[in-house]
Amino acid sequence: MSDRIFGVVGVLLSIGYIFAALAIEESFLSDAVGPKAFPLIIAGILGISSLVIALRPDPEPHWPSLARLVEIAAAVVVLILYAELLPVLGFVIATAFAAGYLAWRLGSSALEAVLTGIGTSVGIYVIFHLVLGLSLARGPFGF
Amino acid sequence: METLANLGDGFAIAITWQNLLLALLGCFLGTIMGALPGLGPSNGVAILIPLAFTLGLGATPSLILLTSVYYGAMYGGRISSILLGIPGDEPAMMTVLDGHPMARKGLAGEALSLSGVASFVGAFFATCGLIFLAPQLVKVALLFGPAEYFALFALAFMTLGGVSSTNQAKSAFAAALGLGLATIGVDTQTGVPRFTFGEVHLYDGLDFLVAIVGLFALSEVFIFLETRHGGSDAEGSKMKIGRLYPPLSMLKQCTPTMLRTSFLGFLAGVLPGAGASLGSFISYSMEKRLVDKEGTFGTGDPRGVAAPEAGNNAAAGGALVPMLALGVPGSGTTAVLLAVLLALNITPGPLLFTQNPDVVWGLIAALFIANFMLLAMNIPMVGLFTRVLMIPSRILMPIVAMVSFVGIYGISGSTFDLLVMIGFGVMGWGLRKLDVPLVPIILGTLLGNAMENNLRRAVTIDNGNWLTLIDSPLAITLWVIAIIGFILPLIVGARVKARMHARRDEEGSISD
Structure with missing residues (x-):
């Protein structure tokens, strides 16, 4: 079908x-x-x-349950919000939230998700912006 | 002789501190990406392209970085195949068959080091083959006019599904979708906007880098979210690695196998529609038929580890031949590498060898260097990479997603591109569920404009006569190959694919 x-x-x-x-x-x-x-x-x-x-259809693929579909839809919404808010909030804050959300939904505990979010965001900022000089979105605080 | 002189110049270009460091970094990252299940060579290269691009690296350094990642991923795939019994990427599928049983017998270290050597032999052989075959192919390609190029592009699309493709309609759909996406934007010949619906952002066309990162990297994140597979595959299954060098007797036993399968894998890589997965598959099957007299294949025979690894690494090198010499890639990762060249405004194909010899030979020399680096990384230092397998994907996947965003935002700084990328990510997820191949879509968006321009040039030169497309013997030959390549899978495709998977289940049930 x-x-x-x-x-x-x-x-x-x-x-x-x-x-x-x-x-x-x-x-x-x-x-x-x-x-x-x-x-x-x-x-x-x-x-x-x-x-x-x-x-000539192939055999039916394995579709996820409704709950999983909602999960993906929610992730898409978060990523769209991330794209829209990136220039407003600045790279570090927006990325920490988005990465933390994804980590949480992939099964991290709350504390682990917060740490993953902050770690990813600060890590990327240090490596790509401070070391390699890539320009990232600047927020109200300049980062 | 000329080839050797060129290669010498290539080494002079490759041996600078910057290029050596980039090769080292690429090998390291590539091995990690290959080793982690869920990140393969094409994803790995896709994520890093925008970064290489925004860092302002030149053509040769970017290519050195990214092809090192490509070679590295081919090496790395075997690590999780052997230790966990889960292929790190698709070409490493066959390595599971004998590699994992070896590890269970307590020979994990031997299996890892032997497969490292086999990877080296395969990749080394293929890089040598690249040096000698590519210039010959360039000579043929110089005879190509627009009509022949159009036929060549058609050939690439029609054979891309590969011999193992079961549904050619879906491959054709994917190719047409990609080509259709490429037509968005201002027409290069007449300057009229097409399919832009008044959206100014679309006048330049869709950026193929955005499409690639979305389709390959972001869709992977959605797949992980769907299955909520957040743990690490290595959790709870600690393997002792043991000795780090293969015994000499084992190497001796495997040497003929490695040489034979390197050759076979290289051929599989050069031919359109085959690629590394098929290279490792036929290598394994051939060796099993040739040397498996006692029926030890599938129970941890070292030759069964050496064969697919030499085969897939040789195929990876072989796949670079048509990409560099003709500008028409035959596999997913080489398609992504083609995107690098196009993004850097370098036209691959025969003229690349005459106009940018520094890029070609610098790259080839770097491949030799990278290969030695990989050998060094993958034998004594393999323990480092096995520890990487412990990173759970609930931490890894957010990082992958964010690095993708950083790369794309770095290129254009536009939110619009990020939204397009998310769109491609969702589309990629849906198409993967429906079993539609993604590589033809990428290739379509990459080659669409070149294909159309050649078509229009050919017909315009002949005053609007469309029959000019099948006017020369060369063009007719290409069309015939294309048609055979498209029809063949309809006949044998289901069988080959069934065997590629059935064999695995069968052997798996025996070894368990």
């Missing part, structure tokens, strides 16, 4: 891709092939392979 859904999504993707390709505005200065041909070929391959996947 998963493969059938996946195949149908692939077919829809290729149709959308074809429409987007046809909507490309051609410039008056164009080569013999133009900017649309290659995307259309790719869309064809995408569509055909998706169709085959939908018609």
Whole structure:
């Protein structure tokens, strides 16, 4: 069933891709092939392979339970927040929180998670910023 | 003779303090990444690319660092295979069969040191092969026009699934997805924006480094979160290593095996669609058929440890041949290495040898040096790496995730790229669940523009005649190989894959 859904999504993707390709505005200065041909070929391959996947599905993959899916979704949200807040909070604070969260969810105890978070963040800051001179996001306190 | 002179120049470039240090660092990090289950050569290189890039290293030093990681990971994979019975990365799968039984018999030290020597022989042989084969391939490649290049790219995609691929539709889907992603951005030939939906960030196209780090490194973090596999695989199973050097008699017994499998592995690496995993698999199978008269393979036969290790390290070196000479990688990690070259604005392929000989020969010389460093690290100092296996992944994985973010943020300093990377991470997780290979996606985003440009150039030169694509004998040959390479797995793929896995279960049940 998963493969059938996946195949149908692939077919829809290729149709959308074809429409987007046809909507490309051609410039008056164009080569013999133009900017649309290659995307259309790719869309064809995408569509055909998706169709085959939908018609001849593999055995069902092992999907995780709902709780695990929520776990992954929560991690994605945390990482998105991390990306958005990085320029606001600065590298060290934001990274300590994100790394600590991941460590906690992977099964560390609370204390261990806090230590992993701070250790990762300070460690990366020292190695990459202070030693190697990489520029990291600066927060309100300058780090 | 010219080759030797070039190699001499290469050594002159490689032997600077900076390059030697980078090679040492790369070997060390690579071995660790190979040894840790969950981090393989392609992930390892992927995480380090943005860093090498943001540190402002030049082309030769970056390549030295990253190929040392590549070679190191190939060495490191065997450590957890032998000690824990869990392959550290995919190519080390076959090493489990005899390596782990040897360790259980109390011969862990012998197995580790012997496989270290076998890795060295394989990698050394392959680097020599690279020196002699790559320039020959360059001569052929210089005859290529745009039409032949287009056919070559098609060949790379059609064979990438490999002989062991069971679902060619999914490989084709992945390739098309990657190529489709590459078309995002301003068209290089006419300057019109394509698939940007008015988003200014997309005008330059998607950064393939962002895609690589997301697909390879971040998706791994999600996999760990899903299984909540936070502990260390080594917890509770302490192995005594014992002696650190293999007995001479054992080395003698294994020498013919190592030489034969090095050659076979090298061939497997050079050929498209094979790569290191298949290299170690055929090496093991061939040796079993040739020398396993008493049926000792699978119960801790030293030759069964030497064969796959020499095979996979030789294949790793062999895979560099098409990547450097043609600019078309045949395996996942070489695809990632290609990204390094492209990010540094170096066009791989035949012109690389004439325009940037310093890069090529410096790299090759560095590979020789790295190989000796790895031998030194992996035999007397192997105890250091076995301790790394004790790091639980609940500490390791957050570090991997954060280093990925640092690398990508360092390149562009943009939140948008980080969000795209998270998107790729989620996509990579889903596609891995659905058994869709990720390497064709990467290769598609890397080669998409070059492939399209060659197509358009070929057709434009011939005034819009599309038949020009199959006009020369060379192009027709490439297309025929491509089609055979695509169809062959449909016939034999399921069998090869079943045997690669069945053998392991079967042997596993015997040794247990």
